[in-house]
Amino acid sequence: xxxxxxxxxxxxxxGSTPHLMISxxxxxxxxxxxxxxGEPNFLSSFxxxxxxxxxxMKYDSARSYLYVLSDSTDKIVTIDISDPSSxxxxxxxxxxxxxxxxxxxxxxxxxxxxxxGSNNLVSALDISDPTSxxxxxxxxxxxxxxxxxxxxxxxxxxxxxxxxxxVIRTLNVFRRRE
Amino acid sequence: xxxxxxxDILLTMVYDPAGLSTWSISSPTSVSKTAxxxxxxxxxxxxxxxxxxxxxxxxxxxxxxxxxxxxxxTSLGTHSDAARVDGxxxxxxxxNTEYVHVFKRVSTTESNIYTYxxxxxSSISFVSTRNIYSDVPQTMTNVFCQRSFxxxxx
Numbered sequence: 001x002x003x004x005x006x007x008x009x010x011x012x013x014x015g016s017t018p019h020l021m022i023s024x025x026x027x028x029x030x031x032x033x034x035x036x037x038g039e040p041n042f043l044s045s046f047x048x049x050x051x052x053x054x055x056x057m058k059y060d061s062a063r064s065y066l067y068v069l070s071d072s073t074d075k076i077v078t079i080d081i082s083d084p085s086s087x088x089x090x091x092x093x094x095x096x097x098x099x100x101x102x103x104x105x106x107x108x109x110x111x112x113x114x115x116x117g118s119n120n121l122v123s124a125l126d127i128s129d130p131t132s133x134x135x136x137x138x139x140x141x142x143x144x145x146x147x148x149x150x151x152x153x154x155x156x157x158x159x160x161x162x163x164x165x166x167v168i169r170t171l172n173v174f175r176r177r178e
Numbered sequence: 179x180x181x182x183x184x185x186d187i188l189l190t191m192v193y194d195p196a197g198l199s200t201w202s203i204s205s206p207t208s209v210s211k212t213a214x215x216x217x218x219x220x221x222x223x224x225x226x227x228x229x230x231x232x233x234x235x236x237x238x239x240x241x242x243x244x245x246x247x248x249x250x251x252t253s254l255g256t257h258s259d260a261a262r263v264d265g266x267x268x269x270x271x272x273x274n275t276e277y278v279h280v281f282k283r284v285s286t287t288e289s290n291i292y293t294y295x296x297x298x299x300s301s302i303s304f305v306s307t308r309n310i311y312s313d314v315p316q317t318m319t320n321v322f323c324q325r326s327f328x329x330x331x332x
Contacts, residue, residue, distance in 0.1 A: 029314045042313045153181035
């Protein structure tokens with residue numbers, strides 16, 4: 001029996017609807033491209049200068065919200081991309097600590113919570129209302145990963161796996177606090 | 179890092195000769211390495227659970243791998259293109275078109291998206307270049323190189 005019931009990381013979809021590529025460009029801009037035809041077709045850009053460079057993004061396809069983890073502020077920002085030609089910021093949540101590039105971000109497909117990795121913390125956040133993200137719980141992690149090495153995947157409700165840095169090369173397993 | 183939830187397999191990639199690796203999850207607290215690709219110094223990778231294809235980029239080439247449901251990694255093909263793929267930090271694979279899109283910062287102000295056709299992994303072909311400077315009208319000083327792409331259905 002499968003331990004994990006549903007894939008929750010964002011991956012290439014296989015549906016018949018057009019695909020949208022979401023690209024974190026640099027220095028305060030996100031760019032959105034339609035790649036359903038093969039080659040990238042530019043749709044829009046979004047100025048994210050007020051929350052810095054987005055280093056990790058996850059897409060909530062059920063509600064067309066994009067969750068962005070910034071490296072230069074302490075925020076997770078939600079962006080409404082129901083109209084990808086005109087994305088708008090819907091809300092933000094301050095983690096209360098400094099974030100570094102490469103920390104992970106994962107979410108549950110039920111659109112109820114999101115898991116964020118910070119410098120030495122893994123936090124579960126309530127995203128049932130994307131415009132008003134709030135904290136559920138936080139756990140402290142030793143050696144949580146560094147630079148582009150750290151990342152998180154999250155199963156359908158209970159466990160998260162966090163890969164530590166390339167020197168430690170270990171995987172941590174966390175159980176979400178109910 | 180990707181999670182193949184149907185088969186309890188994790189995929190990771192580390193910047194050393196271990197490269198792309200798979201891990202079997204026998205229980206939440208028992209995660210053991212299943213296989214490693216042995217590719218050298220990968221910079222980015224993407225995985226599609228739909229067709230079990232993983233795509234990697236290194237300093238000089240694109241690699242296409244098949245990931246079995248037991249975690250076995252099989253190389254399906256590579257494509258050397260050092261002029262375009264050095265220092266890449268982002269790649270996505272679109273299973274619908276079987277195209278791979280690779281991001282590269284080409285100067286302090288400009289970045290490109292390179293598109294490759296991997297429908298025949300043993301014969302990967304370059305398709306096009308898109309310079310995104312005109313899409314994102316801002317001088318990219320102090321650029322933090324793009325780390326990841328996401329792709330989703332709308």
